């Protein structure tokens with residue numbers, strides 16, 4: 001479902017060149033449950049943004065379901081791929097400040113389209129409940145705790161049951177129990193709906209559940225193997 | 231160094247009353263190394279903000295070094311207490327977007343006052359180095375990874391060697407090695423300089439290093455004891 005060929009992402013900050021991604025080759029199949037791991041600054045967020053069509057590599061190519069999303073695609077077309085197929089959980093949440101938790105999540109369904117108002121309401125309430133957010137649904141982000149905001153960001157990505165979920169450190173602000181519940185939910189969506197999950201994480205409990213672990217270091221893949229410790 | 235008496239913090243969001251803190255009594259001595267733990271939404275950030283004079287309880291009192299900071303203090307006076315005595319690491323970093331990593335950290339010394347330009351420069355470079363940020367020092371927050379931003383927020387709090395450091399989930403976005411280095415640095419500052427540290431965390435590795443663990447649930451303290459597992 002995801003194919004990346006020789007992708008490099010260079011930032012020119014000042015006179016220094018930063019190789020946030022450096023010659024990445026990666027193939028991810030439908031229904032995988034994979035995590036990216038690596039030190040702070042090793043390129044996990046950059047790689048997720050390129051897979052998610054939020055950023056483009058400086059050189060190399062990215063294919064989503066066989067379609068080249070790096071060359072010859074307009075910004076509008078890239079947006080269509082994202083809306084149709086990808087749910088993204090940002091490391092810094094990126095919630096809409098003027099919308100409530102409920103509205104932030106429902107908004108993702110409205111953009112995606114294809115459902116009645118009643119269907120959207122039911123699904124949004126279901127996701128809020130799965131994430132333990134029913135009592136907080138009418139509050140805005142600045143009225144929520146860090147972990148509550150993180151869960152709204154997660155809800156927004158999962159509500160439309162996208163083919164591909166990209167989750168950048170989804171448990172960073174969650175306590176152990178909430179984190180375990182989330183991991184169980186994502187595994188269930190993976191096993192029952194065939195949704196492909198790609199995380200980045202520093203959380204060893206989440207790492208343990210991944211079926212494949214891809215290690216990054218200085219923008220390069222230095223390890224890619226099945227998880228030996230299930 | 232910190233005394234909290236019957237402190238309650240109520241938010242009126244809509245027609246519901248939220249008791250983010252509910253009758254908190256807490257006493258913290260000089261040189262302690264304590265962590266707050268508890269589920270997402272249990273009140274850790276709220277309590278840290280009240281200790282740090284960034285917020286005030288709806289009822290009850292907070293004393294810093296014997297001085298009542300809740301009644302009869304103007305906003306300016308509360309700011310003076312913060313600048314003189316407290317270093318705060320925010321759960322969402324709160325970096326100044328137009329300043330570089332270097333400038334964000336040095337700014338804390340400039341507000342604190344009392345040092346020459348050369349002393350401030352040397353101390354800022356020292357902190358950047360201790361946190362592994364030398365190569366990133368001239369970049370702005372949106373040019374940094376999540377964990378790099380977190381370390382700038384940490385550097386800003388530690389640079390002035392304040393009497394009291396309040397750290398809201400300081401390792402949430404850090405890999406294991408960077409997190410271990412940070413914990414070692416904070417323990418050294420605690421043991422050599424007598425700085426009091428109060429964290430909130432979900433990270434079991436950081437919890438293990440605390441000498442005292444205060445458990446929160448629904449805005450109340452439900453446990454307060456020495457750490458049995460050193």
Ligand SMILES: Nc1ncnc2c1ncn2[C@@H]1O[C@H](COP(=O)(O)OP(=O)(O)OP(=O)(O)O)[C@@H](O)[C@H]1O
Pocket residue numbers: 136139142143144145146147148173175241242243248249250268269270271272273274275276277321
């Ligand atoms: N402005 C507000 N209006 C209403 N409720 C609020 C507001 N700010 C915080 N709260 C609520 O107060 C409670 C405590 O929040 P707090 O941020 O202290 O939790 P926390 O323990 O730090 O959680 P986390 O582990 O998720 O960071 C939460 O239920 C939160 O939703």
Ligand SMILES: Nc1ncnc2c1ncn2[C@@H]1O[C@H](COP(=O)(O)OP(=O)(O)OP(=O)(O)O)[C@@H](O)[C@H]1O
Pocket residue numbers: 011012013018019020038039040041042043044045046047091366369372373374375376377378403405
């Ligand atoms: N706009 C930018 N200009 C220059 N360098 C950048 C920019 N954005 C990111 N970088 C750098 O690219 C590298 C990779 O960043 P990335 O955010 O992908 O790391 P990460 O693995 O997600 O780290 P973390 O675990 O801390 O979240 C880092 O060294 C970062 O400082």
Ligand SMILES: [Mg+2]
Pocket residue numbers: 044045046091168375376377
């Ligand atoms: Mg990242």
Ligand SMILES: [Mg+2]
Pocket residue numbers: 145146147274275276321398
């Ligand atoms: Mg918090």
